[in-house]
Amino acid sequence: MSLIVKTFTGPGMAQYKDDLARLRITVFRDFPYLYEGTMAYEASYLQRYVDCPECLFVLVFDGEKVVGASTALPMDYEADEFKKPFIDNGFDVRDVFYFGESVLLPEYRGQGIGHRFFDEREAFARSFGRFELTTFCAVERPTDHPLRPAKYRPHDEFWRKRGYEKRPELATTFDWQDVDQPAETAHPMVFWTRALGA
Numbered sequence: 001m002s003l004i005v006k007t008f009t010g011p012g013m014a015q016y017k018d019d020l021a022r023l024r025i026t027v028f029r030d031f032p033y034l035y036e037g038t039m040a041y042e043a044s045y046l047q048r049y050v051d052c053p054e055c056l057f058v059l060v061f062d063g064e065k066v067v068g069a070s071t072a073l074p075m076d077y078e079a080d081e082f083k084k085p086f087i088d089n090g091f092d093v094r095d096v097f098y099f100g101e102s103v104l105l106p107e108y109r110g111q112g113i114g115h116r117f118f119d120e121r122e123a124f125a126r127s128f129g130r131f132e133l134t135t136f137c138a139v140e141r142p143t144d145h146p147l148r149p150a151k152y153r154p155h156d157e158f159w160r161k162r163g164y165e166k167r168p169e170l171a172t173t174f175d176w177q178d179v180d181q182p183a184e185t186a187h188p189m190v191f192w193t194r195a196l197g198a
C-alpha cells in the first residue's frame with residue numbers, strides 16, 4: 001500500500017480536525033493510554049493546535065483516508081501543566097519545541113512512518129532557528145498493569161535511538177478517563193528531551 005505524507009500548519013489542517021480526533025480516539029484506546037475519548041473532548045483539545053500558526057501537523061494518507069498523524073508546536077502555546085515542569089527546572093519555555101502525539105493505525109506500522117514523524121517535526125522546529133530543545137512526554141504505567149498486553153513493547157528503545165533522554169525530573173500529570181474507569185483520573189507523565197542542534 002502506498003502512503004502519502006503531507007504537512008500542514010495549524011489553521012491549514014482545520015478540515016482534517018475530525019479525522020485526527022477519530023484517529024486519536026482509536027489509537028489511544030490501546031495500552032498504555034487506555035483513553036476513553038470523546039469527540040467533544042477532542043474538539044477542545046485540538047483547537048489549541050489548529051489555532052496555532054506555528055503548529056505542525058504531519059498527516060498520513062492512504063488514498064483519501066487519514067491513517068496517521070503527528071503534531072508539534074512551540075511549548076509556549078501549550079497548557080500550563082506541560083510548561084510547569086520546565087519552568088520549575090529553570091528552563092525558558094520559549095527555547096522548547098513540544099511534540100504532541102504520534103498515532104498510526106496498527107496495519108500501517110513498521111514501515112518507517114514513526115521515524116518520518118520525528119524527522120518532519122525536528123526539521124520544522126529547527127527551521128525557526130530559535131529553539132534549543134525538542135521534547136515529548138509519555139504516560140507512566142506500572143509494568144504489572146492488568147490491561148498491559150503480554151506482547152506489549154515499549155517505545156523507549158526507539159526514542160533513545162532517536163537521541164531522546166528520559167528526564168524523570170520533568171514530570172507532570174494529565175487527566176483523562178481510562179477505558180476501565182468510571183471518571184477521569186490523573187496520569188503521571190514524564191518528558192523526554194533532545195538538544196536540537198544545528
Ligand SMILES: CC(C)(COP(=O)(O)OP(=O)(O)OC[C@H]1O[C@@H](n2cnc3c(N)ncnc32)[C@H](O)[C@@H]1OP(=O)(O)O)[C@@H](O)C(=O)NCCC(=O)NCCS
Nearest residue numbers: 027101102103104109110111112113114115153154155158
Ligand atoms: C509510534 C508509532 C506512530 C510508530 O509507528 P511506526 O510507523 O510503526 O514506526 P517505525 O516503523 O518508524 O518504527 C520505529 C521504531 O519502532 C520500533 N517498533 C516497531 N514496532 C514496535 C512496537 N510494537 N513497539 C515499540 N517499538 C516498535 C521499530 O523497530 C523501529 O525501530 P528501528 O528503526 O530501530 O527498527 C506507532 O507505533 C503508534 O501509533 N503507536 C501507538 C501510539 C503511540 O504509542 N504513540 C507514541 C506516543 S504519542
